[in-house]
Each structure stands twice: as structure tokens, then as C-alpha cells.
Amino acid sequence: MTALRILGLALACALVYGLYLPSAHPPGRFLEQLREEHVRNVALWGADHANRTLARTLALYAAREELAPAAFSSTPSVAAAADNAATAQQMSDVLQRLFHNSYARGFDAMLLLATYRLCLLAQWLPWLGGVTLLACFDACMLRLIRAKEFLEHRPVRLALCATGAVLALALSVLLLVIPASIGPVAQAGAPLALGLLFARALGHLPR
Numbered sequence: 001m002t003a004l005r006i007l008g009l010a011l012a013c014a015l016v017y018g019l020y021l022p023s024a025h026p027p028g029r030f031l032e033q034l035r036e037e038h039v040r041n042v043a044l045w046g047a048d049h050a051n052r053t054l055a056r057t058l059a060l061y062a063a064r065e066e067l068a069p070a071a072f073s074s075t076p077s078v079a080a081a082a083d084n085a086a087t088a089q090q091m092s093d094v095l096q097r098l099f100h101n102s103y104a105r106g107f108d109a110m111l112l113l114a115t116y117r118l119c120l121l122a123q124w125l126p127w128l129g130g131v132t133l134l135a136c137f138d139a140c141m142l143r144l145i146r147a148k149e150f151l152e153h154r155p156v157r158l159a160l161c162a163t164g165a166v167l168a169l170a171l172s173v174l175l176l177v178i179p180a181s182i183g184p185v186a187q188a189g190a191p192l193a194l195g196l197l198f199a200r201a202l203g204h205l206p207r
Contacts, residue, residue, distance in 0.1 A: 006163055010170035018177045022106030025179050030109035033179045034116055041120060044184050053123065057116040114176040117187060124188040132195030139203030154204050161201035168194035 041050040172190040175182055 007166045007169070010166050011173070014170045014173045017174065018110075019107075021177055021179065022103050022110050025106060026102070027105045027109035029179045030106070030113045033181070034113050036181065037116070037120075037184075041184055045123070049123070053119050054116070057112070057119045060119070061112050061115050110177050110179070113179065117176050117182075120184060121187060121191065124191070128188060128191055128195060131192065132199060135196050135199030136202055139199045142203045143205065158201055158204035161197050161204060165194055165197035165201060168197055 038050060038054060041053065044050075045053075168190050172194060175187060175190055
């Protein structure tokens, strides 16, 4: 239960900070950061891979409108306008104020940056997954050896590794939205730490 509370608190703090960022930075700051990272990714991965990542990002970003409920559309239908033009106009004004202000535009730009970084992170997935699987296999072997030798597990190390994994997860979420210069290799560091710490925690689980 303690690990779940730490996980909930860390993710809540990451969420609150992520919602604060659009109010602290203009939309252009997120877009400028995206352009800078795309230039670095072209130098690291090559133009073809970087352009495919950007195209995938724009496709996913455009698909977000399909997930929005029709009730959030800012344009009233003809039937609704004909039945009650005043109510439809008031609803349209409210939606314009809600979704067409500086905070909403900043949140939209932050979402685009996070989508780009997530698509870039997908290129590291085979290496990250392979290293994590090897670390988990090694942890399972250590648990078997410890069981054969009748050695007790170490709850302190389990707690430390679990806490570190939770913090690495929160850091991974923050690295997706922070409008700061983050190298492509550094972007994959937090998920790698998350996988390794999870494997170490698995190795110290009680039998």
C-alpha cells in the first residue's frame, strides 16, 4: 500500500506540474522546442527517420480530434440554431472562451511536443525492452539462487528499488512535457532507469 501511495503522489505531482506549464510558457515556446529537437534528431538518426517521426507525430496529433466528444464542438448545428438561436450562440461563446484562450493554445502546443517525444521514444523501445527483459531474467535467476541457499529477501532494498522506479516513472512523464532542451539519449535515460529499478525490485520480492 505504501508503494501505491507513493506512486499516486508522484503521478499527481507530475500531473499538476504538467497542467501548470501551459500557463507559465507561451505556445511558441513549445513549438520552438520541438523544432530544435527535430534538428538534433536529424543529426542523430538521419533525415529519413526524423521526418518519419515528425509525420507520425502530426498524424497522431491530428487524430486527437476524433477522440473529442461532439458536444465540445464550438460550431452549433443548423437544427439547433434554428430551434434556439440564443442558446446556441451562448453555448458557442462559452466554448470559444474555454477552448480558444492562451492556456488552451499552450496546452495544445505542449501536447504536440509530448506526442513528438513519445514517438521518438518509440524508436528506443526495442533496446529499452531488451535491456529490461534481460534485467528481469537476471533478477528471477537471483531469486531462485537465493531460494536454494535459503537466504531471506531484503525488504529495505525492495522498498528503495520500488520507490526509485516510481520516481523514474514520474520523471519520464515530466520529460515528455517540459519545454527544455533534452537530448535524444537523455530522453531514453528515465525509461531505462525505470526498467532496471523494476527488475531490481522484482529480484527482492519475498518468496
